Amino acid sequence: MIKHILKIIWNQRRSNVWIFMELLLVVAILWVMMDSLYVDIRTYRTPLGFDITNVYKVNFGKMSPDIPGYVPDELHQSSDGEDLIRLVDNLRQNPQVEEASLFYAACPYSWNTSWNSLIQAEADTAQKANVFQYFRVQPAYYDVFRFTDQEGHPLRPIVEQHTGEIVVTADMERDFWNGQPGLGRQVRWSGTSTGSMTVAAVSASIRRTEYDKSVPCFYNVWRSDKDVIDVAGWAQAQNIECCIRMKDGFRAEEMETLLQQMSDRLTVNNLYVSSVKPLQEMRASFLKPRTDNLTKKCFLVGFMLVNVFFGIVGTFWLRTQYRRGELGLRAALGASRSKLKQFMNVEGLSLLFFTVPLVLIFIANVLYFDLPDTYRQPYTWWRFLATFGSALLLLAGMIWVGIWFPARRIAKMDPAESLHYE
Secondary structure (H helix, E strand, O other), rough: HHHHHHHHHHHHHHHHHHHHHHHHHHHHHHHHHHHHHHHHEEEOOOOOOOEEEEEEEEEEEEEEOOOOOOOOOOHHOOOOHHHHHHHHHHHHHHOOOEEEEEEEEOOOOOOOOOEEEEEOOOOHHHHHOOOEEEEEEEHHHHHHHOOOOOOOOHHHHHHHHHHOEEEHHHHHHHHHHHOOOEEEEEEEEEOOOOEEEEEEEEEEOOOOOOOOOOEEEEEEEEEHHHHHHHHHHHHHHHHHHHEEEEOOOOOOOHHHHHHOHHHOOOOOOOEEEEEEEEHHHHHHHHHHHHHHHHHHHHHHHHHHHHHHHHHHHHHHHHHHOHHHHHHHHHHHOOHHHHHHHHHHHHHHHHHHOOOOHHHHHHHHHHOOOOOOOOOOOOOOOOHHHHHHHHHHHHHHHHHHHHHHHHHHHHHHHHHHHHHOOO
């Protein structure tokens, strides 16, 4: 039957060439759309490396001299950094708070970032240091956001078990030491710096948002209160970031009541808690532009699929209707209804699969010029099979629908009536 179908396709090449060109163009467009959606969805579903469930951002403020309750400098018995540590301890002691942590330029879903150079301690002084994003954090930070190491173990006990000021991510360990273990290694801020720091732990890979891939970065761990006080001295205490994790079962609606109950403990000298905001709300606001773009892309893909559906279905519907006489003749010669439908389906799918070699050449050229998004997701055989296979299956389904309805109707006709069209 296949040989007979190929002969018919060749004999009808004048009309089939336009269908072939249409299928060729549609397969290429569908592959591009499927590949773009594959990257977005696969990246979105990749683990972030941290958890913000039940986590709240605490913002601080500092009283000005014209506000009642302001404590003059001459009456201050502590620095702003010490007041900040005491204020966070007040929050941590609340029975509904699981953990609280101070950090700087390390809050998820925030534009506040920090970058610095880092170099291996044994590297030559002439070697250029690489620049990475880094975060200044207390060890409690890893409990607030539930960070783990590469094996899935909680990270804070590992950090506290080992001495060292630096924690690197798995991506940085792989790139910085070429896949060699980074735990216990010595690093420096730059090629000219004399002091070195020790890597205390290696965390799992982390991503900035659901739409970004993980990149190498590291943490500078505040081992003591003195580290916090030093940073508060030049960054100002009210600019230090803080997050608290509430215990399971706590609801966002209860936060206002909790703050009212703790009102007398939310101020230490001139430093006070100005607001508390759920990180889930910050996430929604931070991701809104990119979420809107993804929504627009999904609507565009859906609109294209609807147009492709009606175009392909209509083409093969009319093509099958036009050949009623031929099908009637085959029925008169003894072909069964199932054979007629099978014949038309195989012929339509054959036209589709003839486009595969040319589409593969198109894909090879697109990959050669590195046009697909290979930064967030590497181009693998699985990615190719998932996207190209989906495009072919979608088109095969549309062709089947376009053939099945008219072929089913024609197969039910009396052979004599069908021969009338012939």
